[in-house]
Amino acid sequence: MSEQRQLLSDSAARLFESRDAVTWDDIDEIGIADVLVPEERGGSGADWDDACAVLQAAGHWQVPLPLAEAMIARKLLAEAELEMAPSRLSIAANTVGTLSGSGRACKFSGTLSSVPWGRDVAHVVTTLSFDGRTHVVVLAVADAIVHRRTNIADEPRDDLQFTDASAQAAAAISREAQHLFDYAALARIAQIAGALQSALERSIGYALERKQFGRPIGQFQAVQQQLALFGAEVAAATCASRSAAIAASAGEVSFEIAAAKLRANQAIGIATAIAHQVHGAIGFTREYALRRATQRLWSWRSEYGNDRYWSERLGRTVIEQGADRFWEHLVSG
Numbered sequence: 482m483s484e485q486r487q488l489l490s491d492s493a494a495r496l497f498e499s500r501d502a503v504t505w506d507d508i509d510e511i512g513i514a515d516v517l518v519p520e521e522r523g524g525s526g527a528d529w530d531d532a533c534a535v536l537q538a539a540g541h542w543q544v545p546l547p548l549a550e551a552m553i554a555r556k557l558l559a560e561a562e563l564e565m566a567p568s569r570l571s572i573a574a575n576t577v578g579t580l581s582g583s584g585r586a587c588k589f590s591g592t593l594s595s596v597p598w599g600r601d602v603a604h605v606v607t608t609l610s611f612d613g614r615t616h617v618v619v620l621a622v623a624d625a626i627v628h629r630r631t632n633i634a635d636e637p638r639d640d641l642q643f644t645d646a647s648a649q650a651a652a653a654i655s656r657e658a659q660h661l662f663d664y665a666a667l668a669r670i671a672q673i674a675g676a677l678q679s680a681l682e683r684s685i686g687y688a689l690e691r692k693q694f695g696r697p698i699g700q701f702q703a704v705q706q707q708l709a710l711f712g713a714e715v716a717a718a719t720c721a722s723r724s725a726a727i728a729a730s731a732g733e734v735s736f737e738i739a740a741a742k743l744r745a746n747q748a749i750g751i752a753t754a755i756a757h758q759v760h761g762a763i764g765f766t767r768e769y770a771l772r773r774a775t776q777r778l779w780s781w782r783s784e785y786g787n788d789r790y791w792s793e794r795l796g797r798t799v800i801e802q803g804a805d806r807f808w809e810h811l812v813s814g
Contacts, residue, residue: 485527489516490534497542505546505569514548517556524559528730533671533722540675543773545636547571547597549668554606557658561617561651565604571597573607574662574785578643580611580618580650587611589620589648592640595784599639600627608661611650615658619649632780634773656734663735666742666785667725673745673781674722677715680756680774684708688759704759711755718748736798743791749778 493513497503508514516532518524525531532552539548547570554570578591589609596605599622607618625641632638657664685708688699698704725741728734753775757764764771782788799807 483531485525486531486534489513489525489527489531490538493535493538494541497538497544503542503544503546508546508548508551514551515555517552518559522559524555529667530723530726530730533667533726536668536671537675537678537719537722540672540777541679543676543679543777547602549672550597550665553657553661553664553668554604557606557608557617557653557655557661558619560655560658561653563617563619563649563651565619565649568604569598569602571599571602571605572661572665573605573641574665576607576609576618578609580609580616580648587618587648587650588645589618589643590645592642593620593625594640595630595638596641598637599625599641600629600637605641608653608658609650611652614652615654616650617653617658620646632784634776634780636777636780638784656729656732660735662785663738664729667729667734667738669781669785670718670722670725670738670741670745673749673778674715674719676774676778676781677718677745677748677752680752680771680778681708681711681715683771683774684711684756684759698759707755707758711752714748714752718745718752721745736795739791739794739798742786743788743795746782746788746791749782753778 492511496507496511500507512525513535515524516527516535520526536549550571551569554572558565573593573596575594576591577594578589580587580589582588593599593605593607599605602622605620605622607620609616609618620643622641624646625643628640628642630638630640685699688704688708689697691698699708721741721744725734725737728737756771756775760771763769766772802810
């Protein structure tokens with residue numbers, strides 16, 4: 482692990498662990514939402530490997546803020562040179578609508594679907610094709626009709642409807658702007674890895690404390706076998722996350738993100754089933770911390786591409802390249 486990655490990971494973990502409720506002021510105080518912003522634009526100039534280390538810590542502690550989305554939004558704004566005072570930001574990877582006008586002052590009509598914490602942020606950043614090029618677009622939530630939605634973890638996933646609303650827009654050529662959905666998935670993979678690790682740690686701790694027949698249930702071979710399988714799934718998801726993050730720092734990453742999101746999604750099903758089997762009924766109670774991790778995991782499994790979506794993406798890649806060329810591509814790295 483690089484020195485910068487270790488520093489960012491440790492700083493984020495200390496912040497998230499020490500706060501009962503992390504706020505935007507806490508986030509801005511140590512600047513972790515700006516890790517992907519170039520240094521010349523006031524950020525840390527870190528790469529995706531560093532950013533995902535922070536997001537893994539956020540997933541581990543189930544931070545109830547759109548930190549992943551804010552990181553991406555601030556990077557898009559900086560690279561498109563759209564000036565905006567620091568504010569609460571989210572992104573919309575599912576946008577249907579049209580831009581009109583010219584220059585950076587445009588009008589937007591359409592809908593942004595499933596915006597994380599849409600009701601709570603000041604602006605939402607999205608991307609649209611306009612005049613034959615991809616544009617980064619910034620919209621004020623105050624100009625939208627907000628249809629409140631939540632995922633099963635009670636995290637806001639709102640639909641925002643705009644009619645002839647003022648927007649800032651600028652052409653952008655960065656990979657994140659061209660493939661916003663994929664990079665949103667990359668960020669979510671890191672959070673999944675962290676939440677899986679949290680659930681594993683809690684399950685091991687519970688198995689060592691909970692007693693049946695006069696001894697901790699963690700001493701029973703059947704429980705040990707299930708926890709070993711749980712650990713293997715967490716390791717696989719974490720390795721997939723790190724591999725995709727390293728690839729994203731180097732260049733083209735669509736295949737790696739597809740493989741990592743699918744592998745992380747598959748790990749969720751096995752890992753959460755074992756976590757709740759180990760805990761029994763207490764794991765489902767609203768007050769118990771395990772639920773905060775597993776409900777997010779179940780929600781995140783479908784966000785930014787479910788199992789079917791990424792399976793089809795991978796399948797199309799293999800078919801398009803052909804078996805021989807695909808194998809050469811797979812082993813060339």
